[in-house]
Amino acid sequence: MxxxxxxxxxxxxxxxxxxxxxxxxxxxxxxxxxxxxxxxxxxxxxxxxxxxxxxxxxxxxxxxxNAMNIFVEKISRIKVQDVQSVPVVVTSGTSVYDAVVTMFLEDVGSVFVVEPGGILAGVVSRKDMLKVAMGGGDLQKMPVKVVMTPMPKIIVTTPEESVLTAAKKIIDNEVDSLPVVSPASQPGAKTYEVVGRLTKTNIARLFVELGEGKGGERL
Amino acid sequence: MxxxxxxxxxxxxxxxxxxxxxxxxxxxxxxxxxxxxxxxxxxxxxxxxxxxxxxxxxxxxxxxxNAMNIFVEKISRIKVQDVQSVPVVVTSGTSVYDAVVTMFLEDVGSVFVVEPGGILAGVVSRKDMLKVAMGGGDLQKMPVKVVMTPMPKIIVTTPEESVLTAAKKIIDNEVDSLPVVSPASQPGAKTYEVVGRLTKTNIARLFVELGEGKGGERL
Missing domain, CATH: 1.10.10.10 (Winged helix-like DNA-binding domain superfamily/Winged helix DNA-binding domain)
Incomplete structure (x- = not known):
């Protein structure tokens, strides 16, 4: 080109x-x-x-x-799997307190709640945690599943989806991150296995890479 | 082109x-x-x-x-003022509790703490708030200035800076947002007046606009 x-x-x-x-x-x-x-x-x-x-x-x-269209076409080819992060998960029996500790230890803004087998059950954000912490209950006794956004309300993405489409989901739904999922093996059930995490940080980092011309190999 | x-x-x-x-x-x-x-x-x-x-x-x-370099040159011309949001501020005497309430009412991830005249004194994030809320003190009596990141440790940007440079600051310093500032009128003192807020959401939204070809008028 x-x-x-x-x-x-x-x-x-x-x-x-x-x-x-x-x-x-x-x-x-x-x-x-x-x-x-x-x-x-x-x-x-x-x-x-x-x-x-x-x-x-x-x-x-x-x-x-025009030139823009052609660049757009190239951006559209970058996939979620090219930029995604490792997911941070807790099980649904975890207490809110322990989930917050995990959030701080891993320094992430969202934690995914999973059932055995890595099946996505919910998402908790710092905002959810802050709300419940302000409420003043006993966070060690409160299970994380009472504060999480549960399935099927969760907006998800897949490794093969274009980052552009996924970024649009983040903006349109006003969320900080999306679980990256693949259809789980349980036949019939509409369940997802968590395989990654796509955040606004991933998008911002990609923007910087593209803007510095380092994203060339992604195009 | x-x-x-x-x-x-x-x-x-x-x-x-x-x-x-x-x-x-x-x-x-x-x-x-x-x-x-x-x-x-x-x-x-x-x-x-x-x-x-x-x-x-x-x-x-x-x-x-090559084609990438020329696109990079064009991206570099987009300024912070082209994409920034309105800043959400509280005064330094505000309690942590009231600052969190402001955060929820305005639905922002960071609040800027200002002195009279809009002079930037500090930044508090959801993460700072969550940490102190977990600590379990009386948040109504605790002033926000004891939990904020104070000047001069704050990473800032200006309306004229390129979004690319500002996005790099966000990534490199692992922060969610930057106060957009202009030098304040107090002569001699190294103080800043807050005029805006640049977040990862602004960057992600710009990425989507560029990727959809709508950012044409910004280029």
């Missing part, structure tokens, strides 16, 4: 095709007051880039594709 | 110039078993893209620039 800075004349032609297209090479040449031959290299660049297409007997028309 | 998918031959030439350059057009033609004239359009594309440069009497050499 190559990125080419368009010349002012090429920009002008692209704009002309966008607003007036379909338009013939002769018409463009006339408007720019140049010969048809002089335009040939400019039109070739615009056609090669995909911004403009030529249709015989019709003329040039605008496709709407 | 136009993005052009390179042909296999153009990719081959770029790779040849990268590994063997400086290399003359004749040498490239010979290795590919084509005429010098046949190569001209391919070399023109590579030179226009900036990937390859031609030096008289030396030949073609590789510049290391």
């Amino acid at each position: 190559a990125v080419i800075g368009l010349t002012p004349r090429q920009e002008k032609i692209a704009e002309m095709v966008r607003t007036l297209g379909p338009i013939t090479g002769e018409q463009i040449a006339e408007r720019l007051n140049v010969t048809r031959a002089a335009l040939r290299p400019d039109l070739a660049i615009l056609v090669m880039s995909g911004m403009v297409e030529a249709r015989p007997k019709v003329g040039y028309y605008y496709t709407g594709k | 136009a993005v052009i998918g390179l042909t296999p031959r153009q990719e081959k030439i770029a790779e040849m110039v990268r590994t063997l350059g400086p290399i003359t057009g004749e040498q490239i033609a010979e290795r590919l078993n084509v005429t010098r004239a046949a190569l001209r359009p391919d070399l023109a594309i590579l030179v226009m893209s900036g990937m390859v440069e031609a030096r008289p009497k030396v030949g073609y050499y590789y510049t290391g620039k």
Whole structure:
């Protein structure tokens, strides 16, 4: 892939095709007051880039594709499994107190609650924990399952999903992280096995990598 | 700007110039078993893209620039002020309890503690609050300033800083948000006035916008 800075004349032609297209090479040449031959290299660049297409007997028309679209296409190919973190889990019998301790020891903002076999049962965030801690009950006696967001209300992602789609889930549902799951082996039951954790930190780190040009190998 | 998918031959030439350059057009033609004239359009594309440069009497050499670099340059131009949120502040005399209530009412992960005039004094996160709430003191009597991260330990950003640099600060310092500040008017004192809040959510939202092609107007 190559990125080419368009010349002012090429920009002008692209704009002309966008607003007036379909338009013939002769018409463009006339408007720019140049010969048809002089335009040939400019039109070739615009056609090669995909911004403009030529249709015989019709003329040039605008496709709407541009540099951004192509980058977008590449970003969409980065998968959750390329950036995800290791999940931090507790069992559903764990006390709120012990779950908070796990949260601090592992320094994570969310802990996943699982049943035997790693089956996802719930998610608890720092926000959930802070709310219950302010309530002032005995956190050592309170099981984490009374404060967790339980299945099937949990928003999840999969290793193969695009990071972009998963990031959109995080933003739209206003959550800090998503459990990365794979369908569990229990036949019939709609259960998930937790295999990872996708957080806003993973997204921010990917943004920094892409912005520093280090994400090249991901594209 | 136009993005052009390179042909296999153009990719081959770029790779040849990268590994063997400086290399003359004749040498490239010979290795590919084509005429010098046949190569001209391919070399023109590579030179226009900036990937390859031609030096008289030396030949073609590789510049290391590519599509990624140019995108990076554009991302670097997005500023903190283009994506920041409104800051949520409490005064330093506020109790921990009231600061937590503010955190829940405003649904934010961090609250900034300010002195009169909006001067930044500290930052408290959900994590700080959870730690003190687990400690079990009387949160209504405890002032927020005893649990906040105080100046000058706070990592800050400014409206004019690039989002990329600010995102890197968030990742490197393992914080959830940065106060966006402008130098305060008190002469001499190294103080900051809080004017905004940059969070991982802002970064994730920008990533989604760019990935959906909606960030075009930011570029």
